[in-house]
Amino acid sequence: MSENKFEPITGTVMPRYAGLPTLMRLPFTQLTDADIGEVEIGLIGVPWDGGTTNRPGARHGPRQLRDLSTMVRNVNRASGINPFALCNCADLGDAPVNPADLLDSLQRIAGFYDTVCGRGIAPLSVGGDHLVTLPIMRALAKNGPVGMVHFDAHTDTWDTYFGGNPYTHGTPFRRAIEEGLLDPKRTVQIGIRGALYNDGDNDWGERQGIRVIDIDEFHAMGLDAVIAEARRVVGDGQTYVSFDVDALDPVYAPGTGTPEIGGLTTLEAQRMVRGLRGLNLVGGDVVEVSPPFDQSGNTALVGATMMFEILCVLADSIAARR
Amino acid sequence: MSENKFEPITGTVMPRYAGLPTLMRLPFTQLTDADIGEVEIGLIGVPWDGGTTNRPGARHGPRQLRDLSTMVRNVNRASGINPFALCNCADLGDAPVNPADLLDSLQRIAGFYDTVCGRGIAPLSVGGDHLVTLPIMRALAKNGPVGMVHFDAHTDTWDTYFGGNPYTHGTPFRRAIEEGLLDPKRTVQIGIRGALYNDGDNDWGERQGIRVIDIDEFHAMGLDAVIAEARRVVGDGQTYVSFDVDALDPVYAPGTGTPEIGGLTTLEAQRMVRGLRGLNLVGGDVVEVSPPFDQSGNTALVGATMMFEILCVLADSIAARR
Amino acid sequence: MSENKFEPITGTVMPRYAGLPTLMRLPFTQLTDADIGEVEIGLIGVPWDGGTTNRPGARHGPRQLRDLSTMVRNVNRASGINPFALCNCADLGDAPVNPADLLDSLQRIAGFYDTVCGRGIAPLSVGGDHLVTLPIMRALAKNGPVGMVHFDAHTDTWDTYFGGNPYTHGTPFRRAIEEGLLDPKRTVQIGIRGALYNDGDNDWGERQGIRVIDIDEFHAMGLDAVIAEARRVVGDGQTYVSFDVDALDPVYAPGTGTPEIGGLTTLEAQRMVRGLRGLNLVGGDVVEVSPPFDQSGNTALVGATMMFEILCVLADSIAARR
Amino acid sequence: MSENKFEPITGTVMPRYAGLPTLMRLPFTQLTDADIGEVEIGLIGVPWDGGTTNRPGARHGPRQLRDLSTMVRNVNRASGINPFALCNCADLGDAPVNPADLLDSLQRIAGFYDTVCGRGIAPLSVGGDHLVTLPIMRALAKNGPVGMVHFDAHTDTWDTYFGGNPYTHGTPFRRAIEEGLLDPKRTVQIGIRGALYNDGDNDWGERQGIRVIDIDEFHAMGLDAVIAEARRVVGDGQTYVSFDVDALDPVYAPGTGTPEIGGLTTLEAQRMVRGLRGLNLVGGDVVEVSPPFDQSGNTALVGATMMFEILCVLADSIAARR
Amino acid sequence: MSENKFEPITGTVMPRYAGLPTLMRLPFTQLTDADIGEVEIGLIGVPWDGGTTNRPGARHGPRQLRDLSTMVRNVNRASGINPFALCNCADLGDAPVNPADLLDSLQRIAGFYDTVCGRGIAPLSVGGDHLVTLPIMRALAKNGPVGMVHFDAHTDTWDTYFGGNPYTHGTPFRRAIEEGLLDPKRTVQIGIRGALYNDGDNDWGERQGIRVIDIDEFHAMGLDAVIAEARRVVGDGQTYVSFDVDALDPVYAPGTGTPEIGGLTTLEAQRMVRGLRGLNLVGGDVVEVSPPFDQSGNTALVGATMMFEILCVLADSIAARR
Amino acid sequence: MSENKFEPITGTVMPRYAGLPTLMRLPFTQLTDADIGEVEIGLIGVPWDGGTTNRPGARHGPRQLRDLSTMVRNVNRASGINPFALCNCADLGDAPVNPADLLDSLQRIAGFYDTVCGRGIAPLSVGGDHLVTLPIMRALAKNGPVGMVHFDAHTDTWDTYFGGNPYTHGTPFRRAIEEGLLDPKRTVQIGIRGALYNDGDNDWGERQGIRVIDIDEFHAMGLDAVIAEARRVVGDGQTYVSFDVDALDPVYAPGTGTPEIGGLTTLEAQRMVRGLRGLNLVGGDVVEVSPPFDQSGNTALVGATMMFEILCVLADSIAARR
Numbered sequence A, B, C, D, E, F: 001m002s003e004n005k006f007e008p009i010t011g012t013v014m015p016r017y018a019g020l021p022t023l024m025r026l027p028f029t030q031l032t033d034a035d036i037g038e039v040e041i042g043l044i045g046v047p048w049d050g051g052t053t054n055r056p057g058a059r060h061g062p063r064q065l066r067d068l069s070t071m072v073r074n075v076n077r078a079s080g081i082n083p084f085a086l087c088n089c090a091d092l093g094d095a096p097v098n099p100a101d102l103l104d105s106l107q108r109i110a111g112f113y114d115t116v117c118g119r120g121i122a123p124l125s126v127g128g129d130h131l132v133t134l135p136i137m138r139a140l141a142k143n144g145p146v147g148m149v150h151f152d153a154h155t156d157t158w159d160t161y162f163g164g165n166p167y168t169h170g171t172p173f174r175r176a177i178e179e180g181l182l183d184p185k186r187t188v189q190i191g192i193r194g195a196l197y198n199d200g201d202n203d204w205g206e207r208q209g210i211r212v213i214d215i216d217e218f219h220a221m222g223l224d225a226v227i228a229e230a231r232r233v234v235g236d237g238q239t240y241v242s243f244d245v246d247a248l249d250p251v252y253a254p255g256t257g258t259p260e261i262g263g264l265t266t267l268e269a270q271r272m273v274r275g276l277r278g279l280n281l282v283g284g285d286v287v288e289v290s291p292p293f294d295q296s297g298n299t300a301l302v303g304a305t306m307m308f309e310i311l312c313v314l315a316d317s318i319a320a321r322r
Helices: A034-038 A058-071 A102-118 A130-140 A172-178 A203-208 A215-221 A223-234 A266-274 A298-321 B034-038 B058-069 B102-118 B130-140 B172-178 B203-208 B215-221 B223-234 B266-274 B298-321 C034-038 C058-069 C102-118 C130-140 C172-178 C203-208 C215-221 C223-234 C266-274 C298-321 D034-038 D058-071 D102-118 D130-140 D172-178 D203-208 D215-221 D223-234 D266-274 D298-321 E034-038 E058-071 E102-118 E130-140 E172-178 E203-208 E215-221 E223-234 E266-274 E298-321 F034-038 F058-071 F102-118 F130-140 F172-178 F203-208 F215-221 F223-234 F266-274 F298-321
Strands: A041-045 A089-094 A122-126 A146-151 A182-192 A211-214 A239-244 A281-287 B041-045 B089-094 B122-126 B146-151 B182-192 B211-214 B239-244 B281-287 C041-045 C089-094 C122-126 C146-151 C182-192 C211-214 C239-244 C281-287 D041-046 D089-094 D122-127 D146-151 D182-192 D211-214 D239-244 D281-287 E041-046 E089-094 E122-127 E146-151 E182-192 E211-214 E239-244 E281-287 F041-045 F089-094 F122-126 F146-151 F182-192 F211-214 F239-244 F281-287
Touching (some): A041 A058, A041 A102, A041 A298, A058 A281, A058 A298, A102 A122, A102 A130, A130 A172, A130 A239, A130 A281, A146 A223, A211 A215, A215 A223, A223 A266, A239 A298, A266 A298, A281 A298, B058 B122, B058 B281, B122 B130, B122 B298, B130 B281, B146 B223, B172 B182, B172 B203, B182 B203, B182 B215, B182 B223, B211 B223, B223 B266, B266 B298, B281 B298, C058 C281, C058 C298, C102 C122, C102 C130, C122 C130, C130 C172, C130 C281, C146 C223, C172 C182, C172 C203, C182 C215, C211 C215, C215 C223, C239 C266, C266 C298, C281 C298, D041 D058, D058 D122, D058 D298, D058 E058, D102 D130, D122 D298, D130 D239, D130 D281, D172 D203, D182 D203, D211 D215, D211 D223, D215 D223, D223 D266, D239 D266, D266 D298, E041 E298, E058 E122, E058 E281, E058 E298, E102 E122, E122 E130, E130 E172, E130 E239, E130 E281, E146 E223, E172 E182, E172 E203, E182 E203, E182 E215, E211 E215, E223 E266, E239 E266, E281 E298, F041 F102, F041 F298, F058 F122, F058 F298, F102 F122, F122 F298, F130 F172, F130 F239, F130 F281, F172 F182, F172 F203, F182 F203, F182 F215, F182 F223, F211 F215, F211 F223, F215 F223, F223 F266, F239 F266
Parallel strands (some): A041 A089, A041 A122, A122 A281, A146 A182, A146 A239, A182 A211, A239 A281, B041 B122, B122 B281, B146 B182, B146 B239, B182 B211, B239 B281, C041 C089, C041 C122, C122 C281, C146 C182, C146 C239, C182 C211, C239 C281, D146 D239, E182 E211, E239 E281, F041 F089, F041 F122, F146 F182, F146 F239, F182 F211
16 A cells, blocks of 8 residues: 555644645645556645635635644544555645636536546546535536535525626636536535524525425434434435535634634544545545634644545445445 | 615615614614604613723723614514514614723713613613613613513622722622612523532522522523523513623634633524513623624624524513513 | 815724725725715726736735725825825715626726726725736826827736637736827836846847836836836836836735736835826725735735825826816 | 742732742742752653654743643642642752753653652653653653653654664653553543654554554543543543643634644643542653744633643642642 | 852753742742842732733733743843842732722731832832732822833723722822822823724823823834933833833733734843843832733743843842942 | 746736746646656745744745745846746755654655756755755755855854754754865855844854854945855865745844844845856855744845845856856
């Protein structure tokens, strides 16, 4: 295994704070590199927050996660999964973006992911605000809508903002459903909470068939039942995992744009992601880490560790499909 | 409803970080304004920490809460209550204070609240250290003692400090009981913890009849039982809700003067306040947010959200009494 | 003078940290208010950073400046000017913006300033990123181009970014010159420094006639000669003062998006602005304060104090023209 | 009791933020002082982090804990124990160290503790990184191996780092077992979690007989069962308590070198330590507080409070043995 | 010299971050200790900020200065003075205070200094807010008024605040002059700046004969001329040195309650204090370090170094008088 | 020029915060890569602080400088030098280190630089603490001692610490002179200041012939004379430039282990480095950036910009020698 070039550099040889900070200390492999064909899972940054309606800064997420992800090791103690032994993983760098043009950015991002997905590489991304999931899905769901396990404080299915804006980080999944990229009946949203603008705020999504498990129902059901329900909803179709760090309580993830108190603990989040093992997973993301609001890097450490948890079940799923 | 001038400005029209930071984006209405007579609930700051025996800074609480309270929306997802639809709410500004004279400050504050209460406005305040609750009660309890649901790490019923000082943020409720403003038999204190100066530290309060539920009993009883016990204690008499943010574990509220580890979670606190629905509530406060010890604003976001939770049950109670 | 309603609330009566944080503790007067007609100088926030190509956050500038501007007092010790005694000043609130749409934002901002300027109110603004000066000039320079004294580390006269984007915070003055809003021959740029993308980076502006005094020439000339040169360049035509806080060394203004070491001191900046007394000033702004990069508020205190310095010479100029 | 010179200075006479910051406001008593013979429990700092393989700074731990420990009071509310009434306690200052020489430091530290233990003083230490426990044990376990209740995210039983280094903060307990200082069969490790370097990472310790209760087993068993199991493992032999703050979730202890998400809460940790009452305790430590990674002092407050919890059960055990 | 017990512990033996943080690593000697009679210069903390009208926190100054003062070494490179070789210096601990009672605090502080001065010990203090200089002078100037070299952004000679309060940190020197403790004709104030409340703000002091050198005159005169002028003003009578850290530009001392931009550099301040060598100095202080506004400790490092500079000229003066 | 692969990625195509943070956005080229032979200047990190006697953290310097160095552009405005057009530059990654073994680390570092220098690559390094310059010189000065322009607050020529330790960050240049790597007569130290341990602290270096220009002499001479003197001292022999960020005043570089107030400004430092143009330069370094003491990254931005300034004169020198 140690001759595998797609493995992290170990911290017992080079200290974890040393060296270039690639995602999880994986090799940096560009789409134009010769060995790109060997990559099975691509870790990708999307440094863009143009869809943010409130506090910005998620554009800095990929860089800070690269830094803190060097703290992560190889083997998941809880599940025993070593994702790097199961699949060839690499840091594919950042998708191209345009901080001054929203629509141009959506196109650039989708174009990058078209190439990734076209090569059969499963994308595991780090945002960026939550709107980046929309262009990723445009590339990923070319052959039909995917299901989704979605961790978030917000449903992100609002319609428009500021007098008609259809594209913000509050609207990606409404657009994805409208565009046929996301199957609402195979979508489950976990951790939803916070005050609403109006009484009917979340009706649209539920009318489409989304299963919303808000924080109160989460605690009423208990962790195991929530996992079972999530597995039931997405079934065995292709499924995406989207993890907005504001699903967590702000004490775990203060570095985010729209924190809502009363959220999940990291341990609950870790266990839920581990509970997705065996699903038919095709990609995932961790979004809304905004480093300017937590320069300590603690939020990014949480984000990087959650990314590792998703990587474990994703690699396990890909290896199982081979 | 949208023609109600006493409603928050919505974040889908003006971004939440924009505009003047009034409490919950409500209109700023001074006691001398023409439309003050329409206000039913007054949100008020008390920028004063002269009673603080340890780390100061709570004088800056009202301003930082004004800032962070602009993150709050209108409708409580858990309870369905929209307080702004139930009652006319306004930001009445800050009570007058004198940072260099304790007794003068107590008088100035009580005078302001005399006017507020005299107009039949229910006060929902943000401190300031916990001593500010004393002058508020002097105005509020003119016709007889109130009951209280009190969230705190400390009982605040010590007698004197530093060789005889009767007025500090460790003594307000002893003074309030002595002055006949607070009915100890209708008072419940939740979340108490931390080491004691001496063995008998808390005996006085319990001897008066206060029901102390310390953090260990809280966990032993369970949340629902604590709510039931709190409701039993205060009964259907007039009741005040006082929320010291150090009731919360310091990870949720590091910006406070006397943090004690091992406290409540925000979710526990939110649920307890929601559990007070239907009581005969006459006012409330959130105190001891000290911004210099948490310049990130996270503590203030917690404080503002707890203030919104109290507002929901307070507005519901007032509307029910109409 | 004390019966003037357009005066700051004094800190010897209400502590400076108390009360609603309006700009310099001035009355909050909306464009629709009855007494808007009495206002001569309008202090305005533009909470928008959609033109930012690097680190965002300037959208939070107006709110943090409102907070810190309450530290400012009334009379300029150095010049003796009391601007509030010279002109009626008010906080007009924030211009409307759309964080998810650049072109829509430019329109909304220009529309707001059309009303302000149409009423004969001189605007003194706080950004926001530097692109906000463009829509301000579109409203202000309706009758012909203005001159400008421009403090900055960067010329902000680049052409396009990211493959053709004409509107970013690196391009406002190229656009303003092209649109006939700004007279390059009556424009002086002070404090320019930092490495260049390419050798010819700044040629365009100088070819149009802009007088660039970079940091090395600034020190070679000396402060008094720079002031004299700036006065010579702008002459007695209508002149705007634009102060990008990154003109200052980053130790004075770390909370900004594109800091460049080796900049001006605050004292040099204060003296230069004081040296503009007697010019024909029509407005000004302080831009690029990005609070997430300095949560201490120190950068905002600097910004607020520079805004006060500009207000002094602006009020003096307006009073002289009466 | 108040005439006892080995008592903390009370906060009702001298404010907690005033005066010299000795550990828990105890008298500073050096090994050469006349009254050292009266001391029963010595609170000692070990300002050294030369064994740190990742983020440094634990050398600053003792000073910041001295500062924050002045917030602690005398009587444990939960258990009723007043340790200062049970035993004479003093701050013995810091052990000598050499920041530029690892082996020399281990010798200096062991030498200091030889004197402490030789005088029959039970040591309660604050690190420093976890390697400091090794020289402490060399002094403490002169007459045979001790048992240990060990709270940590990591087992600290790795073999070598960086090509053969036997002494790092990842290896102290392997060395202690090899040197016959620690009885693995009377050792329990609680809170272990985080990804592993390799599959077999923790096999060595468990093969020696260490009882590892990782975070998942901790939650599966429940707090009371974990306490019972820990008591069963260590039995009635001499037992040491070692508390690495990274046993806690990083939200409670961000100021540490190798944080792992998904850890214990402070309340869980407090209760577990209280559950050790009645064991045959001979010393303890709190390690890995790294102030540079949490300048707010919150981690140190947690560390100081945990130190107080250990002090309570240690003093109770010593008093019972008299 | 090395057998002198009143010398700092050297950093080449015990690292500077280790050990108990006494002021400049001097021995802690209480007023009741046997060897108090040998002390010539007493370093004293006054942890009190009850006179603060704006941002509090200076009560935490002494503790943070104790911490950072351990970075200071023995010999002043510029002047060659080793103050510890000239005079016996000790940390006398903190003066007693009462955070909840202003007048009581002034009495307690004055009482402590009565004892200090009564023993012939020259006091070098660290505040606390600037009001603490008043009770110090009450003890120090028992035999007639002293002169003063006063570094500050503010004159601190206002009359009253908040409707008549005579004692705040804005009024100590007006009170000291009225009480005959301070000779205005032998008082020089350096670094004064910032906007004024009203035009006549500073007239009172100058009418009494105080020589005010504001920041503009400071730069116009040049450093050497300012030193000469200061020496001329105070002459050879007994002179006190009071250093408010807000004399410095806020970049050097952000941790203070009322920062004013455009201030002195630390190097200018150091040189000015060195320029006081040979005067008849009787004591000094460093005040208004507010740690909550600069948890990095950088302001306290500045304060500690300035305290060392004052100590050098004070020790030199005392040694010369022997 | 744009087809040169050894050029930074431009910020007008990829935003500066995006992509992998290599030093100055240069290609990452390892010593084993095929095109290593084309590299003329190697930018190298040395993530090690084992020689630190005080506050640690400089081991994190290389990573934070990589992050902040992406803010730097290509062309030096003041000198017109574009170093990337003059020489092939690359990020060679980090030298190998061992955080738990000082002597082993010195060997590993020297070994890495042996390869670098053996290939004729001029090293421009970022530390790490100042002891890293010793192994770099061991590789660089194989053919005879080099001269040095050394910017620092400290001479770093102490002999031993803690009872005999010869290798700390306070001793590298004493060792380098003793080992014949550094020619003291061609060494100039600029910016020296701060209190001394003893009177004779700096005698050794000056006795060897080092030209020490302390901060007072620096200001007395003036910048141009200091440059001339530095040029005179080093002459036309091979010369190394070592820049300790604590040469700067702590306001510019708070993130360092041993700050001394009263230091250089960044502008003075930039101009001095520019004044070295035309010397026979063979390498340089920027050391003692300690990110944990300045998580804002401002110190690292200063360090990265100073590294760019050194790169400009180094590239110019190398190009001139071709």
